[in-house]
Amino acid sequence: MAERNVRWGVLATGGIAAAFTADLVDLPDAEVVAVASRSEESAKAFADRFGIERAYGEWGALAEDTDIDVVYVATPHSAHRAAAGLCLEAGRNVLCEKAFTLNAREAGELVGLARERGSFLMEAMWMYCNPLVRQLKALVDDGAIGEVRSVQADFGLAGPFPPSHRLRDPAQGGGALLDLGVYPVSFAQLLLGEPSDVAARAVLSDEGVDLQTGALLSFESGALASVHCSIIGGTATSASITGSHGRIDVPYGFFFPDRFVLHRDGRDPEEFKADPAAGPRNSLKHEAAEVMRALRAGETESPLVPLDGTLAVMRTLDAIRDRVGVRYPSETPAAPAAPAAPAVTPA
Numbered sequence: 001m002a003e004r005n006v007r008w009g010v011l012a013t014g015g016i017a018a019a020f021t022a023d024l025v026d027l028p029d030a031e032v033v034a035v036a037s038r039s040e041e042s043a044k045a046f047a048d049r050f051g052i053e054r055a056y057g058e059w060g061a062l063a064e065d066t067d068i069d070v071v072y073v074a075t076p077h078s079a080h081r082a083a084a085g086l087c088l089e090a091g092r093n094v095l096c097e098k099a100f101t102l103n104a105r106e107a108g109e110l111v112g113l114a115r116e117r118g119s120f121l122m123e124a125m126w127m128y129c130n131p132l133v134r135q136l137k138a139l140v141d142d143g144a145i146g147e148v149r150s151v152q153a154d155f156g157l158a159g160p161f162p163p164s165h166r167l168r169d170p171a172q173g174g175g176a177l178l179d180l181g182v183y184p185v186s187f188a189q190l191l192l193g194e195p196s197d198v199a200a201r202a203v204l205s206d207e208g209v210d211l212q213t214g215a216l217l218s219f220e221s222g223a224l225a226s227v228h229c230s231i232i233g234g235t236a237t238s239a240s241i242t243g244s245h246g247r248i249d250v251p252y253g254f255f256f257p258d259r260f261v262l263h264r265d266g267r268d269p270e271e272f273k274a275d276p277a278a279g280p281r282n283s284l285k286h287e288a289a290e291v292m293r294a295l296r297a298g299e300t301e302s303p304l305v306p307l308d309g310t311l312a313v314m315r316t317l318d319a320i321r322d323r324v325g326v327r328y329p330s331e332t333p334a335a336p337a338a339p340a341a342p343a344v345t346p347a
Contacts, residue, residue, distance in 0.1 A: 005031040006292045010070040011059060011083055013037045013046040016097060016249045017074035020124075021050050023073075025310040030171045030288060036062035059083055063090040070120065070291060076166060078173040078330070084121075086115040093120035096290050098186075098281045099178040101289070102328055103321075104314040111307045120295055122287075122302050125186055127255035129286040131178060132191075132274045134304070136241075136248060138258055140191055144262060145243030148223050151191055153239040153254055156212065156230030162282040167231050168207055170328050175209030177202075177320060180230035185320075186216055186313050187239055188225035194312040201231070202324035215320045256281050278327035 008024055010017050010032060017035075024030045032052050037043040047055035057063045062071065063086045070093040073083045077099045081183045084096045088110065100123045114121035118344025127133055140148060157180065159166045167174050189195075195217035202213040212230035219225070228235065239254035240247060246264040250257050258281045264271040279285055287305075293300050301307050321327070 005029050007031050007033045007067060009034040009036070009062050009065060009071040009073065010046075010052075011036050011071055011087070012061055012074040013042045014074060017046070017072070017097065018049075020072055020288070021046075021052075021285045024288055025050060027285060027288060027292075028291060034062055034065055034068060036273075059086055063087045063092055063251065066091075067090060068096060069295060070125070076172045077167070078102055078171065078176055078328070081110060084110050085113060088117060088119055088121065088326050091117065091119065092223075093295060095122050095124050095287070097124045099173070099182045099309050099317065099337060100314055101338060102173050102178070103331060104311060104318045107311055107314040112312060114300065114307070118300060120300050121307060122291060122294070122305050124184060124284075125305050125308075125310070126284055126287040126288055127183065127186065128190060128305045129290045131286065132257050132260065132272065132276050133255070135272060136250070136257075139262065140241060140243070140248070144264065145241065145247060146245030147221070148191055150223060150242045151188045151239070152227075153187045153225075154228040154230075154235040154272055155180040155237050155255070155289060156228065156235030157259070158234035159231050161231055163205070163207060165190045168205055168209060169328050170208050173328055174207070175205075175211070175213075176229040176231045177210050177213050177317060177326070179229075180215055180231070181215075181227065181320070182313065184227035184229060184239070185215075185217075187314050188227060188256060189309065189313055189316065190222050191241060192217075192219050192221070192225060195225070195316060197314060198319040198323060200229040200320045200323040204324070204326065204327070206328065210324060210326050211320075213324060214321060215315065253281065285335045 014107040034054040035046050035052050036056040043055035071087045073096040075083050080101045083084045084094050087094050166172050197218040202210040205211050211232045215224040239250040250260040259273045
């Protein structure tokens with residue numbers, strides 16, 4: 001594969017699929033060769049827009065296309081288990097959008113499938129591949145602010161979103177947590193690992209999804225992480241990491257930052273800026289490049305977005321939903337993984 005382009009298939013034709021494909025076609029060593037949708041008309045329109053050779057009106061044809069090196073799954077997360085699973089069963093490598101699945105059980109099934117078949121699988125957590133986020137993590141890991149004591153992060157949209165919107169639909173995994181909260185949770189766990197305890201409160205909609213959620217994550221080290229997400233209020237979408245000897249502040253757009261400020265005790269603040277040569281701050285090229293690097297190296301998962309880390313995030317999201325009482329229609333009424341402590345304010 002090192003001597004030719006990496007051939008991509010795109011499964012779904014929505015906004016994130018279009019954004020990712022637009023970045024892919026700008027990469028000199030990437031080639032988008034096929035797209036699939038449940039609608040042949042939608043697939044053909046997408047193919048015409050991006051100059052893609054093959055358009056399929058059903059997912060199975062894309063999964064069985066042996067000319068594809070890797071499939072990018074961009075459906076709503078309620079369909080990730082089915083779509084990514086179909087591709088893995090057919091022997092395809094997969095990059096799957098976030099939230100990775102509806103719950104940790106589904107995530108574990110996909111990871112098990114990939115490992116059983118020796119296929120590459122990665123969550124499309126583009127934040128982890130962002131060069132400036134990687135620099136921030138390296139500074140923290142190197143002790144620039146001492147031992148991490150706390151992390152704060154938020155992501156909220158003003159809306160309003162009508163009840164008919166995907167974000168309000170329980171059948172599509174609606175709510176703030178899986179769409180937006182996955183970012184603050186993933187940011188905290190990038191720096192601190194999996195929490196040992198989770199407390200949460202939420203405001204729920206009449207449909208039973210979370211309109212806004214706040215969670216406090218506790219870690220064995222003694223660190224705490226405060227995370228918040230909302231689809232009823234636009235937040236600063238910022239983050240801060242406090243250590244025993246300093247602090248790092250990330251302003252608006254912490255998951256695709258253009259800068260951050262390092263405050264070390266006894267020193268002047270230091271500003272770190274994104275390299276303009278790395279492309280626009282909202283570029284998805286970095287995660288695509290990481291997938292292609294891993295495939296060429298014969299790796300079945302990325303060290304930047306390890307599958308065990310994805311599973312840990314999904315367990316935390318499950319725990320938060322358990323605490324606030326959000327369950328999706330496709331989930332069986334099994335006993336909760338941890339004792340529930342619902343603290344829910346009705347909308």
